[in-house]
Amino acid sequence: MVDVSGIVALFQGDRQADRVVPPSGFTARLTSFTAGAMAFLTVFALALSLATGRLADRWNAELARTSTVRISAPEGQMAAQSEAVLNVLRTTQGIKTARVMGDKEQRKLLEPWFGPDLPLDSLPIPRLIEVIETDDGPDNESLRLRLSAEAPGAVLDDHTRWRRPLVQAAGRIRLMGLLSILLIAGSTAAMITLAAQSALAANGQVITVLRLIGARDVYIARAFVRRFTVRAFMGALVGTLLAMVATYFLPAAAEEGAFLTGLGFRGAHWLLPLLIPPMAAIVAFWATRLAAFRVLKRLM
Amino acid sequence: MIELKNAAFSYGGRDILMDMDLRLAPGSFHFLTGPSGSGKTTLMKLCYKALQPTTGLMRIFEQDVRAMDRDDVARVRRRIGVVHQDCQFLDHLNVAENVTLPVQVSERDEEIDEAHLMDLLGWVGLADHYDAMPAELSGGERQRAALARAVIMSPDLIIADEPTGNVDWEMAQRLLSLLIELNKMGKTILLATHDLNLIRTAKQQVAARVLRIQDHRVVLAGADL
Ligand SMILES: Nc1ncnc2c1ncn2[C@@H]1O[C@H](COP(=O)(O)OP(=O)(O)OP(=O)(O)O)[C@@H](O)[C@H]1O
Numbered sequence: 001m002v003d004v005s006g007i008v009a010l011f012q013g014d015r016q017a018d019r020v021v022p023p024s025g026f027t028a029r030l031t032s033f034t035a036g037a038m039a040f041l042t043v044f045a046l047a048l049s050l051a052t053g054r055l056a057d058r059w060n061a062e063l064a065r066t067s068t069v070r071i072s073a074p075e076g077q078m079a080a081q082s083e084a085v086l087n088v089l090r091t092t093q094g095i096k097t098a099r100v101m102g103d104k105e106q107r108k109l110l111e112p113w114f115g116p117d118l119p120l121d122s123l124p125i126p127r128l129i130e131v132i133e134t135d136d137g138p139d140n141e142s143l144r145l146r147l148s149a150e151a152p153g154a155v156l157d158d159h160t161r162w163r164r165p166l167v168q169a170a171g172r173i174r175l176m177g178l179l180s181i182l183l184i185a186g187s188t189a190a191m192i193t194l195a196a197q198s199a200l201a202a203n204g205q206v207i208t209v210l211r212l213i214g215a216r217d218v219y220i221a222r223a224f225v226r227r228f229t230v231r232a233f234m235g236a237l238v239g240t241l242l243a244m245v246a247t248y249f250l251p252a253a254a255e256e257g258a259f260l261t262g263l264g265f266r267g268a269h270w271l272l273p274l275l276i277p278p279m280a281a282i283v284a285f286w287a288t289r290l291a292a293f294r295v296l297k298r299l300m
Numbered sequence: 301m302i303e304l305k306n307a308a309f310s311y312g313g314r315d316i317l318m319d320m321d322l323r324l325a326p327g328s329f330h331f332l333t334g335p336s337g338s339g340k341t342t343l344m345k346l347c348y349k350a351l352q353p354t355t356g357l358m359r360i361f362e363q364d365v366r367a368m369d370r371d372d373v374a375r376v377r378r379r380i381g382v383v384h385q386d387c388q389f390l391d392h393l394n395v396a397e398n399v400t401l402p403v404q405v406s407e408r409d410e411e412i413d414e415a416h417l418m419d420l421l422g423w424v425g426l427a428d429h430y431d432a433m434p435a436e437l438s439g440g441e442r443q444r445a446a447l448a449r450a451v452i453m454s455p456d457l458i459i460a461d462e463p464t465g466n467v468d469w470e471m472a473q474r475l476l477s478l479l480i481e482l483n484k485m486g487k488t489i490l491l492a493t494h495d496l497n498l499i500r501t502a503k504q505q506v507a508a509r510v511l512r513i514q515d516h517r518v519v520l521a522g523a524d525l
């Protein structure tokens with residue numbers, strides 16, 4: 001669908017043919033600037049999308065493989081119910097290990113909420129069983145049914161309750177990033193269309209002369225298209241490189257991978273922004289081509 | 301080359317040319333005269349399809365003008381060299397670039413022959429103005445440059461609208477002899493002029509016919525010319 005050979009030919013294009021259209025400094029600079037600014041924004045939208053993607057994947061992976069069973073039972077039944085739960089878990093497909101958390105561990109978990117002096121012994125604290133799942137994980141629904149049959153005080157918490165909105169939010173942000181890229185491409189096309197249109201309209205006399213000596217419309221259009229495509233490419237290249245440098249110098253991701261510090265590119269993803277200048281060229285190519293043929297058709 | 305049958309042209313209801321029956325045979329040499337405002341330029345514009353007859357039939361190179369699309373028009377114009385009355389240059393290109401523009405836009409894969417270009421510019425007396433911009437040329441120099449541009453592609457038909465209007469008699473003769481040379485090579489020539497001396501001079505060298513526009517009609521002028 002995309003005529004890449006035509007665009008390649010544009011860059012090789014003969015300088016002489018370029019000259020039939022008078023240089024128009026202002027629209028030229030405007031086009032380069034627009035392409036550059038848009039490329040700059042695209043790099044950040046791309047970085048945002050990729051970073052949220054990474055984050056969502058990690059949350060999914062980390063949270064999906066653990067769950068907790070919480071047992072609330074009167075003092076006397078706690079040991080029996082714990083044993084029953086462990087039994088159920090041991091005989092369930094998709095569970096790697098299950099173990100009762102020690103008092104110390106539980107105390108550590110609760111410490112941020114209740115402080116270090118928590119009198120665990122005198123409080124009716126539920127017992128926690130940490131479950132590590134296999135990659136496939138258990139069928140949580142049937143596990144719940146079996147647990148409630150064997151140990152009425154046991155509740156399975158598979159973390160989906162609080163994981164889901166986080167992952168959803170991450171997915172939504174990624175979608176918005178991609179949408180922004182599309183919107184940026186659309187605005188670039190719109191602005192280049194306007195610039196090309198005004199350049200063509202301002203050169204009515206040139207077009208008349210070229211036609212009088214036998215230039216076909218494709219020839220005239222190509223002269224304009226070549227200019228705008230090359231300018232958009234150059235502008236986008238500068239914008240992309242600047243944005244990549246800016247991204248590179250963002251603070252590095254912290255150990256915990258806090259969201260804001262994780263913004264940026266990793267590994268092969270650094271190659272993705274390099275697609276932006278060719279994309280800008282393709283957008284400019286089609287925007288100018290369509291605008292040129294539209295104006296030429298109208299100009300008698 | 302050019303054929304008009306019962307054709308007429310009017311500008312928004314105002315009749316300019318009527319009852320035109322005309323044939324420019326290949327290799328012929330025609331002068332076109334008539335009072336100012338009689339429609340010489342208009343007839344020439346019809347011939348390179350800048351205008352189209354309001355009624356009647358017109359063929360350029362055996363093609364009905366009404367059946368031509370834009371690309372057909374471009375192809376036809378590449379076979380016609382035109383000296384426009386108002387010259388029509390690209391003001392941002394120098395003389396040499398303007399003169400070679402038809403080669404440029406023809407999308408032929410040929411290089412511009414510098415020797416041929418210098419020859420041609422020499423012939424029209426513009427060798428020293430190779431680098432000049434159109435705005436720096438006098439009226440006569442512009443016309444000479446326009447003539448050079450009209451013939452550079454060695455077109456089948458050359459249409460010149462008063463190409464000697466602003467040059468002295470010596471230069472006029474020189475330009476005329478260029479056109480006569482081209483006619484002897486088989487090119488068809490249509491040349492508008494008010495200059496009866498020029499017509500007389502030409503008739504001594506080639507079998508030229510003289511068309512005159514009179515009362516909106518194109519007539520063949522008598523032998524007195
Ligand atoms: N674009 C136009 N719209 C309306 N009328 C026009 C237009 N161009 C020319 N005319 C009219 O058509 C008539 C013929 O004009 P044309 O230019 O063909 O004359 P001409 O014979 O070439 O004159 P000249 O010898 O002065 O060059 C004139 O009366 C002119 O006013």
Ligand SMILES: [Mg+2]
Nearest residue numbers: 340341385461
């Ligand atoms: Mg005239």
